[in-house]
Amino acid sequence: MSDEVVLQARGIVREFQSGTEVLRVLKGVSLDLHQGEIVGIFGPSGAGKSTLLHILGTLDRPTEGQVQILGQNPFDLNDPELSRFRSETIGFVFQFHHLFPELTALENVMLPLMLQGVPDARARAEALLEEVGLQDRMHHRPSELSGGENQRVAVARALANEPPILLADEPTGNLDSANEERLLALFQALNERHGTAILIVSHNRRIQTFCHRVLYLKDGVLSHEPENRSL
Ligand code: ADP
Numbered sequence: 148m149s150d151e152v153v154l155q156a157r158g159i160v161r162e163f164q165s166g167t168e169v170l171r172v173l174k175g176v177s178l179d180l181h182q183g184e185i186v187g188i189f190g191p192s193g194a195g196k197s198t199l200l201h202i203l204g205t206l207d208r209p210t211e212g213q214v215q216i217l218g219q220n221p222f223d224l225n226d227p228e229l230s231r232f233r234s235e236t237i238g239f240v241f242q243f244h245h246l247f248p249e250l251t252a253l254e255n256v257m258l259p260l261m262l263q264g265v266p267d268a269r270a271r272a273e274a275l276l277e278e279v280g281l282q283d284r285m286h287h288r289p290s291e292l293s294g295g296e297n298q299r300v301a302v303a304r305a306l307a308n309e310p311p312i313l314l315a316d317e318p319t320g321n322l323d324s325a326n327e328e329r330l331l332a333l334f335q336a337l338n339e340r341h342g343t344a345i346l347i348v349s350h351n352r353r354i355q356t357f358c359h360r361v362l363y364l365k366d367g368v369l370s371h372e373p374e375n376r377s378l
Contacts, residue, residue: 152215153311153344154180154203159212161198172198174367175212182311183342185334187358189349194364196348197316203346204314205233217311234259238305238313238343242320244297246289252276252300253285259307275303279333295326302333306343313337315347319354331357 161173172195180186190196201207203214205221214221216236224232246255253272260268276285279299289297298318305313315334319327335357337343347354348364355361363370 149182149342151182152179153182153217154178154346155213155215156203157213159199159202159209159214161195161202161207162210172367173202173209176364176367176369178203178362178369180312180344180346182344183338184360185338185345185347185358186360186362187347187349187354188362188364188369189352189355190364192350195367196350196364199364199369200314200316200346200348204237204239205229234263234308234310236310236312238308238310240298240301240305240313240315240318242317244289244301246297246300246304248289251286251288252281252292252296252303255289255300256304256307259304263308265308272303272307275306276300278306278337279303293326294321295323295329298322298326298330299333302330302337306337306341309341311342311344313343313345315345315349317349317351318347319349319351324353327351327353 156176156178159173159176160171163170163172176199188196202209208222219232221229221232253276256272256275257268260271265271273285276282279302281296281299284292284296319330322330331354334345338345363372
């Protein structure tokens with residue numbers, strides 16, 4: 148872990164219009180993610196975790212507040228610039244892996260590399276799938292793989308462009324406990340090997356033990372302490 152802040156959020160507010168009402172989902176969230184750090188944000192369903200992760204991942208804009216990624220304000224960029232910046236800096240892992248069903252594991256991992264014009268996309272994708280332990284499953288489609296295997300393909304794809312930041316939204320939500328442990332061990336190995344900063348949001352407190360730092364989100368407010376022990 149280093150002192151370098153790779154992702155910084157200050158005073159993030161997110162409001163949604165719901166009929167005539169304004170729903171204030173995030174109420175001024177500030178956060179620093181350092182290079183090589185694994186941070187977990189925990190909280191009950193509806194706390195605003197996904198909303199926050201989408202903003203930190205530049206997929207959504209805050210109503211108020213600032214985000215800086217590697218010293219850059221991503222929301223200063225126009226749409227094509229932002230897409231490029233996002234794909235170079237952030238890998239995403241979601242609860243549902245969002246793999247293309249008609250593509251093999253190898254093709255799913257190759258796709259972002261090819262979109263970036265990487266010349267050795269195939270060799271890179273093969274190396275990534277080997278790294279996540281799927282060297283024998285490269286030519287299988289998602290329907291021919293287990294939930295845990297598909298999630299590992301999704302991790303390989305998220306890391307294809309060697310992003311310094313990995314954002315994971317409920318990544319073990321669909322996994323049994325053996326696959327959950329395997330995925331967390333993989334995150335840990337990637338963090339140690341590549342220094343990837345990892346931010347996970349989850350309601351699953353079992354993940355806490357594997358984080359370097361744990362934060363809690365409740366009613367749109369981020370804190371260092373759980374609201375109560377039974378969360
Ligand atoms: P969590 O990930 O912690 O379960 P979410 O960030 O998904 O929570 O949602 C927090 C709250 O924001 C919920 O009450 C949800 O209904 C609301 N919300 C999220 N996205 C929208 C949206 N696009 N429009 C209106 N309300 C939304």
